[in-house]
Amino acid sequence: MNILQRNNVQTVGDPTAPVLLYGHGFGCDQTMWNQITPAFQHSHFQLLFDYVGSGQSDISAYDAGRYATLQGYAQDIIEICAALSLTNNVVFVGHSVSCSIGILAAIAQPGLFSNMILLGPSPCFLNDPPHYFGGFEPSDLHELLDLMQQNYLGWANYLAPVVAGEASTISGRLSDSFCSTDPLVMKQFAKATFFADNREDFAKVATPCLVLQHKQDALASVAVGEFVHRQLKNSDLVVLDVAGHVAHMSHPQLIIDAMSQYLAGQGGGGYYR
Template identity: 45%
Template sequence: MDIRRRNNVTVTGCTDGPVLLLAHGFGCDQNMWRLVVPPLAENYRVVLFDYVGSGRADPSAWDERRYSLLEGYAQDVLEVCEELDLRDVTFVGHSVSAMVGVLASAKAPQRFSRLVMVAPSPRYIDDDGYRGGFSADDIDELLESLESNYLGWSAAMAPVIMGNADRPELGQELTTSFCATDPDMARVFARTTFLSDSRTDLRTVTTATLVLECKQDVIAPREVGAYVHAAIPGSRLVTLDATGHCPQLSAPRATAGAIIEFIETSP
């Protein structure tokens, strides 16, 4: 199988520079990184891709059984790494992709040197002693709405997820991205995302890790960032002066700057 075509892999930046692998979240594609790529590409080799079921990835490669588990998305990551023979990779994962990076690095630790977790959440549903931001009923209602009327759900939820009500163009961009995703594939990815519980997987992380959170985020509240930081020994927690769940769009300079500073100052 042509992995580059399957996952719409693109490579830019400094050919001989350290590798950054950027992984998008639910309902998005690699285009969501476009504002942070230029400053990163000055000194790094930047690799971008779309998960199967998202963006311009090959839809014929879709396998509902595979992509009903986060491990299926982690396998996409590993196959991209193998195809390009990537090593000493700094994996930058947004939202659910932060947990995909945890799984991928556990399976192939020789390929990854650092993890950057942008607005991560290991579990979205509240639990005893844990605040994920949503009750079980909240998630059931969210998934029911998404499955019954995906386009309507996208139009209603994307601006909430994005935040920044004073910049409606950001919410509209996320809405457009959601609506461009095949509804049947999006439903599977949504259930995989919002019903996941990767808290125990955090214990497997041995690479240098940066946890990037926003000062206000309805999807991943700051209690979640604190939890992830505490669960990964030696990790760094940086709170961006940004609002919403997509700082790579709402605060791209700060996001890129935090990533670069982490790489330059970590082992």
């Protein structure tokens, strides 16, 4: 199987330059990074891809057993890097569930990533009182999955504004992205995403990380970002003054600035709130 075709891998820049590998969020695809990549086209070799079942990936490669958990998506990342002969010094940039997927890849192949930039991570979306509040009760998520089954278009139109936050102009694009994916594949990805608990996995990673958290985010609160920061052994936390879950789409310059500062070796700018 051609891995690069399977995951619709696209490259930008000089292959001898430092590597940035972008992982998209649930219901999205690689084009969500389009406002970020131009800023690094002359300094980095950038790799973009679609998880199997998303975007322009090869849907015939979808395996319900493999992708029943996030481990299957982490294997996608490892196989993409292997296909490009990348064994170390990769900077992984992940959004939302890709943060957890990237963490699993980092555990499975230590040394592959030199650094990780995690935008809107949530190792567990479920509340586990009194010590952890992921934002949702099990009943909330089951209702979301039921809505997907009964009225897929209605589900997409409900979730997109929640993800977009204050950036209402992005809501339509997100809804279109949700609707462009096979509903059965999307529902399984939703189960793998929203019922995963990777809290202990984050504590296993010593790779230097920059955690970028949105200040007002219905899917991943600042408290979740603080939890991630504590779990990771070597991380900077920056809380972005953004409402929503997609700052790379709604406020790309904030992300570019934070990434540039971090990649220049100046840290993530410390902790802002």
